[in-house]
Amino acid sequence: MKRAALGFGVTAALLFAVAPLVLGDFRLSLLAKYLCFAIVAVGVGLAWGRGGMLALGQGVFFGLGGYAMAMHLKLADAGPGNLPDFMILYGQLDALPWWWAPFANPIFALLATVLLPMLVALLLGLLIFRRRVRGAYFAILSQALAAAFAILLIGQQGTTGGTNGLTDIQGFFGYDLNDPVNQRMVYFVVAAALLAMLGVAWQLMRSRYGELLVAVRDGEERVRFLGYDPANVKLVAYVVAAGMAGLAGALFVPAVGIISPALIGVVPSIEFVIGVAVGGRATLAGPALGAIAVAWAKTALSERVPSAWTYFEGLLFVLPIVFLPGGIAALFKWRRRARLVPPAEVKEKVAA
Amino acid sequence: MFGYRGRRSAAVLVAIGTVAALTACGAKTGDAVGSAQAGGGAVVDTSGSAVKVGLLNSLSGTMAISEVTVRDAIKLAVDEINAAGGVLGKQLEPVSEDGASDWPTFAEKAQKLISQDKVAAVFGCWTSSSRKAVKPVFEKNKALLFYPVQYEGLEESPYIFYTGATTNQQIVPALDYLKSAGKTSVYLVGSDYVFPRTANKIIKAYAAASGMKVLGEDYAPLGSTEFSTIVNKVKASGASAVFNTLNGDSNVAFFKEYKSAGLTAEAMPVLSVSIAEEEVKSIGTQYLAGQLTAWNYYQTTKGAANDKFVKAYKAKYGADKPTSDPMEAAYTSVYLWKAMVEKAGSFEIEKVKAAANAGGITFEAPEGLVTVDGPSQHVFKTARIGKIGTDGLIEEVWNSGQPVKPDPYLKSYSWATGLS
Numbered sequence: 110m111k112r113a114a115l116g117f118g119v120t121a122a123l124l125f126a127v128a129p130l131v132l133g134d135f136r137l138s139l140l141a142k143y144l145c146f147a148i149v150a151v152g153v154g155l156a157w158g159r160g161g162m163l164a165l166g167q168g169v170f171f172g173l174g175g176y177a178m179a180m181h182l183k184l185a186d187a188g189p190g191n192l193p194d195f196m197i198l199y200g201q202l203d204a205l206p207w208w209w210a211p212f213a214n215p216i217f218a219l220l221a222t223v224l225l226p227m228l229v230a231l232l233l234g235l236l237i238f239r240r241r242v243r244g245a246y247f248a249i250l251s252q253a254l255a256a257a258f259a260i261l262l263i264g265q266q267g268t269t270g271g272t273n274g275l276t277d278i279q280g281f282f283g284y285d286l287n288d289p290v291n292q293r294m295v296y297f298v299v300a301a302a303l304l305a306m307l308g309v310a311w312q313l314m315r316s317r318y319g320e321l322l323v324a325v326r327d328g329e330e331r332v333r334f335l336g337y338d339p340a341n342v343k344l345v346a347y348v349v350a351a352g353m354a355g356l357a358g359a360l361f362v363p364a365v366g367i368i369s370p371a372l373i374g375v376v377p378s379i380e381f382v383i384g385v386a387v388g389g390r391a392t393l394a395g396p397a398l399g400a401i402a403v404a405w406a407k408t409a410l411s412e413r414v415p416s417a418w419t420y421f422e423g424l425l426f427v428l429p430i431v432f433l434p435g436g437i438a439a440l441f442k443w444r445r446r447a448r449l450v451p452p453a454e455v456k457e458k459v460a461a
Numbered sequence: 462m463f464g465y466r467g468r469r470s471a472a473v474l475v476a477i478g479t480v481a482a483l484t485a486c487g488a489k490t491g492d493a494v495g496s497a498q499a500g501g502g503a504v505v506d507t508s509g510s511a512v513k514v515g516l517l518n519s520l521s522g523t524m525a526i527s528e529v530t531v532r533d534a535i536k537l538a539v540d541e542i543n544a545a546g547g548v549l550g551k552q553l554e555p556v557s558e559d560g561a562s563d564w565p566t567f568a569e570k571a572q573k574l575i576s577q578d579k580v581a582a583v584f585g586c587w588t589s590s591s592r593k594a595v596k597p598v599f600e601k602n603k604a605l606l607f608y609p610v611q612y613e614g615l616e617e618s619p620y621i622f623y624t625g626a627t628t629n630q631q632i633v634p635a636l637d638y639l640k641s642a643g644k645t646s647v648y649l650v651g652s653d654y655v656f657p658r659t660a661n662k663i664i665k666a667y668a669a670a671s672g673m674k675v676l677g678e679d680y681a682p683l684g685s686t687e688f689s690t691i692v693n694k695v696k697a698s699g700a701s702a703v704f705n706t707l708n709g710d711s712n713v714a715f716f717k718e719y720k721s722a723g724l725t726a727e728a729m730p731v732l733s734v735s736i737a738e739e740e741v742k743s744i745g746t747q748y749l750a751g752q753l754t755a756w757n758y759y760q761t762t763k764g765a766a767n768d769k770f771v772k773a774y775k776a777k778y779g780a781d782k783p784t785s786d787p788m789e790a791a792y793t794s795v796y797l798w799k800a801m802v803e804k805a806g807s808f809e810i811e812k813v814k815a816a817a818n819a820g821g822i823t824f825e826a827p828e829g830l831v832t833v834d835g836p837s838q839h840v841f842k843t844a845r846i847g848k849i850g851t852d853g854l855i856e857e858v859w860n861s862g863q864p865v866k867p868d869p870y871l872k873s874y875s876w877a878t879g880l881s
Contacts, residue, residue: 135576139569198615199658260682264653272654272683273590274564277597283489287601290487367594369564411566412573415559419521 113311116394117304124300134289141296141364143404144303146384147397148357151306152350153385154396159314160346161326162243166251167354167381169258170226172373174355176262177225178362179275180209181218186279189213194277195270206268215282219359226355230348238340238347243329252375259374274369281363295363302360303397306353311393313349322346354381387429389436398437502603505808506579511547511554512808514539514795515574517585517595517606522562523684523709527787528587530739531609532557533778534788535584538795541773548799549808556580564594571595575604581808582607582798584791589613589655596621605810607798609791611734611756613659614869615880622817623839624794624831625787626757628663629868634844635704635732635755636667638859644702644730646674648695650715651706653680660706660734663871663880670876676700681707686714692722695729705733712736716748726751732846737785741853749849756786757842758828759855767827783853784827793826797833797840800824832864839867 128140149167156162183193184205196202212218233254237247262269270276284291313319324332325339332339362368371377381400388399406425410418433439506513516535518528539553547553556578558570567586574580575598582605586592589612599606599620606618611626639647649664651657661678668675676698679691692715695703707715712733719731732753738760741749760771760783770792774784800823802808805816816822820835832841841864847855871877 133576135572138572142569199655263682266653266655266658271658272564272588273593276564276568276593279597285488288487294487365565365568366597367565367568369590369594371563372565408569411559411561411570415557416520418559419561 121304134292137296138292139408141299143401144299145357145361145364146400146404148303148306149354149381150385150396150400151310152353153381154390155310155313156346156350157385158390159322159326160343162343162347163248164251164350165248165382166255166378168255168373168378170230170351170354171358172258173226173229174222174358175362175368177218177221178359179278179368180212181215182278182362183275184213196267199266202267222359223352223355226351227348230351234344234347238343255373255378256375259370262370272370274367276367278362278366286363299360299364302356314393383426387436389438392438395436395438502810503575504579505581507808511552513554513556513578513580515578515580515583516555516557517560517570517583519562520559524562524587530788531791534792535795537774537777538792542799548802560591564590567591568594568598571598575602584794603810607794609794610787613656617837617869624790624797626842627839627867627869629871630757630842630844630865631734631755632660632663634861635846636664638846639702639732640671640673646676646700648676648698648700648703649678650691650703651680652683652708652711654683657706664704666876666880681711683708685711688715688718692718696722696724703729703731705731706735708735712740713744716744720748738783738855739785741849742783746851746853750851752849754847754855756845758786758789759847759857760784761854761856762828764829766825770827789827793824793831796824797822834867837867837869839869841866
């Protein structure tokens with residue numbers, strides 16, 4: 110328990126004090142992007158690592174959150190009564206489509222970024238888990254959903270921006286995103302959100318519910334015979350993971366300035382999961398660390414070797430899964446156990 | 462659960478973070494952005510003996526096949542300029558980044574080139590989606606992008622120079638050509654994204670005003686290879702020509718289906734605006750011979766400048782590599798930037814822009830003399846209709862006679878009012 114508090118403290122110090130001091134504006138805004146992926150990863154860690162649901166369609170929830178936020182920001186940029194720029198360019202519309210209208214309200218939009226993905230996950234989950242769809246079938250189903258959602262968005266160019274997505278976002282609730290100071294603020298908001306989501310995941314994992322979730326993962330039928338309904342147990346983790354992905358999508362928009370179908374289709378959905386696998390799916394910090402590591406490696410490799418980086422990236426995915434099935438997190442655990450250091454020293458090491 | 466202390470310390474940290482974030486708030490939207498605060502624009506690093514220029518192209522993903530050739534053409538221009546002594550006495554150092562056919566990645570890499578490498582200009586992007594993704598980045602940082610591909614118009618960014626054709630230099634002349642060739646009805650086939658949809662909007666407005674009939678309009682998802690339905694509809698429509706805005710692989714499937722349905726270039730020609738020499742090679746001349754294309758440059762374009770360009774390109778990258786319109790426009794864009802810098806006598810972005818906006822920037826390009834139109838930051842280009850030959854090259858069958866003034870918003874065409 111003390112260790113967890115210390116872990117949170119160190120993470121917070123790193124995110125709020127060290128990173129802003131060490132990194133320049135550009136690198137800090139990249140870190141904000143990585144942290145958004147880390148928030149998705151925390152949710153995937155919960156659903157997959159703890160609940161055994163291989164959620165290969167998190168892009169859908171990320172996209173719902175991102176589009177909800179971007180729609181509001183586009184409307185705010187356009188000003189009351191005006192259509193967003195891309196609608197004038199591509200659509201033959203006289204008025205705002207009805208489903209855009211409520212997003213002009215900032216409170217509705219903010220709530221929608223999290224609640225909309227959760228609602229969709231709830232409806233889906235009720236259908237899927239009650240029918241006892243699991244394993245590969247669940248993974249394929251979520252994957253198909255991500256593909257379908259991306260195709261739907263691309264087809265509706267006049268109202269969703271099509272393949273372009275929603276870009277050229279100028280303001281964030283009245284603050285000018287072109288100002289580096291405000292970009293920093295966005296970073297702090299993302300970092301705080303990640304810490305909060307880690308807190309939520311930690312609470313869930315430590316609670317009786319968390320034990321039950323692991324039990325469902327390891328022996329669903331046994332849990333059923335004990336009198337619990339595994340469908341409900343899984344549903345909670347799935348909905349929470351969807352909410353986290355939605356929140357991440359919403360924060361991604363001001364941090365990066367764009368949301369497009371390229372971020373929610375099959376490939377990005379798989380990438381979310383790969384980060385979690387690399388980091389160690391069943392731990393608390395592992396998924397977040399893995400997501401950050403993978404996103405950072407993608408940037409670093411593509412800057413060093415722009416013409417061959419995809420091969421290195423592939424290697425990066427294969428090697429940890431073959432040689433380190435527990436992910437990066439397992440590396441730390443193993444070292445700790447091997448050296449049998451007393452708790453006092455652990456504290457020093459982590460603090461260092 | 463959090464320990465008592467743990468919970469408190471976490472709460473304190475989050476509170477500190479939030480306060481730090483809120484007190485650090487900067488400019489509000491609508492504020493006049495002070496130059497000190499939001500940056501007076503990108504700073505070009507001219508301290509060394511070399512000046513960096515950015516190359517932003519997809520080197521991986523679906524667009525790589527096309528964009529790598531553009532990157533090669535830009536590199537050729539940079540090498541030639543360096544061999545001839547550089548720009549203002551400085552050598553050019555190309556920094557290449559991979560946009561990975563992914564729009565957010567394009568935005569990230571554009572920002573990297575501007576703020577980490579402090580490049581003097583960036584050359585690249587192909588799809589309209591990637592251009593739309595990086596446009597705010599260049600505008601925010603006040604940095605320069607040279608965009609080398611024909612596009613759907615209806616855009617003018619103060620920080621982008623468009624060296625490919627806009628609609629009145631490619632699509633409108635193509636329609637004029639079809640009309641003069643006696644084609645009274647067209648069928649529109651395109652990929653489902655921005656360029657085809659916008660292009661078709663323009664075509665329909667043109668057709669409505671000129672008495673041409675549009676007999677149908679169909680879109681296939683990018684990368685789709687299922688065309689039997691569309692081709693059957695085209696055949697049943699009895700149109701006198703097809704206007705094709707399909708992109709990439711889809712063309713292969715479309716033209717195979719077209720041929721096997723018994724449709725020919727003589728009876729119902731297909732005029733394509735996204736098929737250049739490189740694509741002809743991959744689709745196969747047996748399906749394409751006799752079909753029409755609309756561009757501003759072909760490998761066969763006459764002139765000493767083009768002979769030199771084709772020769773240099775083949776010597777550097779291989780005798781079997783064709784040159785195409787986007788490659789030529791990219792190659793030309795580097796020389797146009799050089800001319801702007803030399804006229805300004807400085808690498809400073811605002812001065813370079815001012816020199817270009819004042820007019821008079823020209824270059825004897827492989828496509829002929831090109832002139833930068835100061836106010837719109839587009840380029841005067843000669844429109845050329847070509848016929849694909851059995852050897853895979855494209856022969857010009859018609860040209861506009863002189864370079865056409867760029868008109869991205871089609872303001873000089875009465876039928877186009879209400880389009881933008």
